[in-house]
Amino acid sequence: MVDTRVDLCGITLDNPVIPASGTFGYGYEFGVLYDINCLGTFSFKGTTLHPRFGNETPRIAECPSGMLNSVGLQNPGVDVVIREELPRLAGLFHKPVMANVSGFSPEEYAEVVKKLDRSAVSDMIGWYEINISCPNVHGGGMSFGTDPNSAAEVVRAVRWMTEKPIIIKLSPNVTDITEIAKACETEGADAVSLINTMMGMRIDLKTKRPVLANVTGGLSGPAVFPVALRMVYQTAKAVNIPVIGMGGVSSAEDVLEMMMAGAVAVEVGAANLVNPYASRDIVEELPAVMAKYGISRLKK
Amino acid sequence: MKQGIFTVTENRRLTPTTWLMKLSGEVRGISAPGQFINIKLNGHFLRRPISICDLSRDSITIIYKVLGHGTEEMTHLAYGEYLDVLTGLGNGFSRGDAGDKPLLIGGGVGIPPLFLTARLLDPKPTVILGFNSAEEMFFVDEFKRHGCRVIVATADGSEGIHGFVTNAFDELISRGETFTHFYTCGPEAMLRAVYDKVYKEAGISGEMSFEERMGCGFGACMGCSIRTVDGYKRICKDGPVLRTEELPW
Numbered sequence: 001m002v003d004t005r006v007d008l009c010g011i012t013l014d015n016p017v018i019p020a021s022g023t024f025g026y027g028y029e030f031g032v033l034y035d036i037n038c039l040g041t042f043s044f045k046g047t048t049l050h051p052r053f054g055n056e057t058p059r060i061a062e063c064p065s066g067m068l069n070s071v072g073l074q075n076p077g078v079d080v081v082i083r084e085e086l087p088r089l090a091g092l093f094h095k096p097v098m099a100n101v102s103g104f105s106p107e108e109y110a111e112v113v114k115k116l117d118r119s120a121v122s123d124m125i126g127w128y129e130i131n132i133s134c135p136n137v138h139g140g141g142m143s144f145g146t147d148p149n150s151a152a153e154v155v156r157a158v159r160w161m162t163e164k165p166i167i168i169k170l171s172p173n174v175t176d177i178t179e180i181a182k183a184c185e186t187e188g189a190d191a192v193s194l195i196n197t198m199m200g201m202r203i204d205l206k207t208k209r210p211v212l213a214n215v216t217g218g219l220s221g222p223a224v225f226p227v228a229l230r231m232v233y234q235t236a237k238a239v240n241i242p243v244i245g246m247g248g249v250s251s252a253e254d255v256l257e258m259m260m261a262g263a264v265a266v267e268v269g270a271a272n273l274v275n276p277y278a279s280r281d282i283v284e285e286l287p288a289v290m291a292k293y294g295i296s297r298l299k300k
Numbered sequence: 301m302k303q304g305i306f307t308v309t310e311n312r313r314l315t316p317t318t319w320l321m322k323l324s325g326e327v328r329g330i331s332a333p334g335q336f337i338n339i340k341l342n343g344h345f346l347r348r349p350i351s352i353c354d355l356s357r358d359s360i361t362i363i364y365k366v367l368g369h370g371t372e373e374m375t376h377l378a379y380g381e382y383l384d385v386l387t388g389l390g391n392g393f394s395r396g397d398a399g400d401k402p403l404l405i406g407g408g409v410g411i412p413p414l415f416l417t418a419r420l421l422d423p424k425p426t427v428i429l430g431f432n433s434a435e436e437m438f439f440v441d442e443f444k445r446h447g448c449r450v451i452v453a454t455a456d457g458s459e460g461i462h463g464f465v466t467n468a469f470d471e472l473i474s475r476g477e478t479f480t481h482f483y484t485c486g487p488e489a490m491l492r493a494v495y496d497k498v499y500k501e502a503g504i505s506g507e508m509s510f511e512e513r514m515g516c517g518f519g520a521c522m523g524c525s526i527r528t529v530d531g532y533k534r535i536c537k538d539g540p541v542l543r544t545e546e547l548p549w
Contacts, residue, residue: 025519030520054532057524058513059513059515059522059524060514064345069521074525074532273516273520276301276516
C-alpha cells in the first residue's frame with residue numbers, strides 16, 4: 001500500500017493532484033462527468049472584483065505539444081461567484097476548494113479576498129491562490145508578478161484580509177523567479193505556485209496576422225513542462241515555504257517528477273481541456289506509478 | 301457529453317477540399333441535430349471540433365474541410381482506425397419552433413449540421429445551399445432525397461442562382477413565399493448577411509450556428525466566448541446555436 005496524502009499549509013489532501021485555475025471552471029463542468037471528490041482539491045476560475053468578458057476571440061491557438069490562450073480572466077465577478085457558483089459547487093464537492101483571485105490593483109485583490117472570506121460560503125475555501133501572473137490582461141495580472149516590489153505589495157494587501165493560507169501564483173516570464181518567490185515569502189505568503197503560462201504568439205500564414213485577437217497569449221501544455229520543472233526546483237531551493245508545481249503536467253509520472261523537484265502538491269492544467277478525465281485518471285494511476293518507482297509516501 | 305472510441309468506417313473526398321467521414325461507435329450521448337463532436341488526433345494537442353452531419357444507431361457522419369494540418373491529417377485516416385471522440389457537445393437546433401414552413405440556409409462547410417436537422421424536420425424544409433462554385437458542391441442530392449426543396453446559389457454563377465444565399469432568399473420572397481422559422485450555419489459574413497436579410501428585413505426568427513476556435517469544447521476553458529444580449533455565452537457549451545434574438549448585432 002502506498003500513501004498518496006500530502007500536507008498543503010496545514011490541510012491534508014488525499015492526494016497531490018489539483019486541477020489548475022482556468023481549466024476547471026467552478027467545478028461544475030467536470031462534476032457532471034465524474035465525482036470530483038477524488039481530487040486533492042481544485043483551484044477555481046480566476047475571480048475578479050467585477051465581472052469580466054475577457055479578450056476578443058480567437059483566444060486559442062494550437063502549438064506543438066501545447067496551446068496558447070488569451071482568455072483574459074473571463075469570470076462573472078466575485079459577487080456572482082459567492083451567490084451562485086460556490087453554492088452550486090457545495091452540492092458536488094465536499095473538500096476545501098482553492099479560491100483563485102485576480103485583480104488590477106493591490107486593493108482589488110484585497111477586496112476580492114475580503115468578500116470571499118466574509119461570505120456565507122467562506123467555509124468552503126481552504127486556500128487563496130493569488131494570481132499575480134496572468135499574461136493576458138493589461139494594467140494588472142502579470143505586471144504584479146514580474147517585479148519583486150509589486151509582488152510584495154499585493155501580498156501585503158491580501159495578507160491581513162484572511163487567516164487562511166495564501167498561495168501566490170508566479171509568472172515564468174521573469175529573469176529570476178526565485179527573487180519574486182522570496183519577496184512573497186518575506187511578506188508572509190504561505191506558499192507559492194508555479195508556473196503560470198509562458199508568453200508566446202502564433203501568426204496565421206494565410207491571413208499574415210496573429211492568430212490570437214490579443215496578439216500574444218500564454219503557452220501551456222507538455223511543451224512547458226521542463227521549464228516549469230526547472231523553476232520549481234530552483235524555487236523550492238530558494239524559499240522555506242511550500243511550492244506547488246504546475247506547467248504541462250499530464251500524467252502520474254509528471255506529478256512524481258514535480259514532487260522530486262521539490263513541489264508538495266501539483267496542479268494539472270491544459271491536460272483537463274484535452275481529456276476531461278485527465279485529473280481523475282492521474283489520481284487513479286498515481287498509486288501504481290508510485291509503487292513502480294518504490295515510493296511509499298508523498299508527504300515531505 | 302460522452303467520451304468514446306470510434307472506428308473509421310468511411311473516409312472519402314466529396315469535393316477538392318471537402319471530405320466525408322463515417323465513425324462507428326456509441327452515439328447515445330448525442331441529443332440534438334446541430335451538436336458537434338471533438339476528435340483527438342495523434343500528434344495534435346487540441347481536439348478538432350466538427351459538427352454532426354448525420355447519425356444512425358451506431359455511427360456518426362461528419363463532413364470536414366481541409367483547412368490546416370489537423371484536417372489534412374484526417375484525410376489519411378484509413379478504414380478501421382480508432383479515434384478518441386467526445387460526443388454530444390453543444391446545444392444543437394431546437395425543432396419545436398420550426399412551424400409548418402421552415403427554411404434552412406447553409407453555406408459551404410456550414411451545410412453539414414443542417415442535414416440531420418432537415419432529415420428530422422417534418423414538414424420538410426426549403427433548403428438554400430450556397431457554394432463558391434459548382435466544383436465545391438456537395439450533398440445537394442442527399443437533401444433532395446429526403447424530400448427537401450433545394451435551391452442552390454454559387455458565388456461564381458457556375459450552378460443555380462448567381463450570387464449568395466441571400467440572393468436566393470430574395471427570389472423566394474419576391475415570389476410571395478413565406479417562412480415560419482429558419483436555421484442557418486456558415487461563415488460569419490454569411491451569418492451576418494442572413495441575419496440582416498431574413499431576421500431584420502423579413503422579420504423571420506431563427507437559429508444560427510457559430511464557429512469559433514475552441515480549447516476544450518465542453519465549457520471549461522472560456523476560449524470561445526462571445527457577447528450576447530444575455531451576457532457572454534460559450535460557443536461550445538451554450539451554443540454553437542444561438543437564437544437571432546440573443547445576438548447584439
